Amino acid sequence: MIKGIVFEFCNKQYYTNFNKIIKTNNVNNFSAKVLMLQNDREIFLGKPYLNIKIKFRKYIIKKEKKKIIKFKRRKRYKIKKGFTKKTFLIKIIKIWQKKKQ
Incomplete structure (x- = not known):
């Protein structure tokens, strides 16, 4: 079970749990880089990013x-x-590990 995740999205860093909603201002690039992942037992830190x-x-x-x-x-x-300023809400649906090439 994932307790917390820190990721970089649109040049800002966010800390959240799995099914939590996050408010952002702009969504130009819809990809995120994971910096930290926290399980029940372990904390994984990237150098600088994780392969997730x-x-x-x-x-x-x-x-x-x-x-x-x-x-x-x-x-x-x-x-x-x-x-009129648009506000976006994003919600994390799925987290998986990338395949190594």
């Missing part, structure tokens, strides 16, 4: 649109812009 692959499930959440307004008085200048 992770399979994810991705969920997309859209948040409210933020309104940005620029205004200058007495100049009749007003600009309205909007920005």
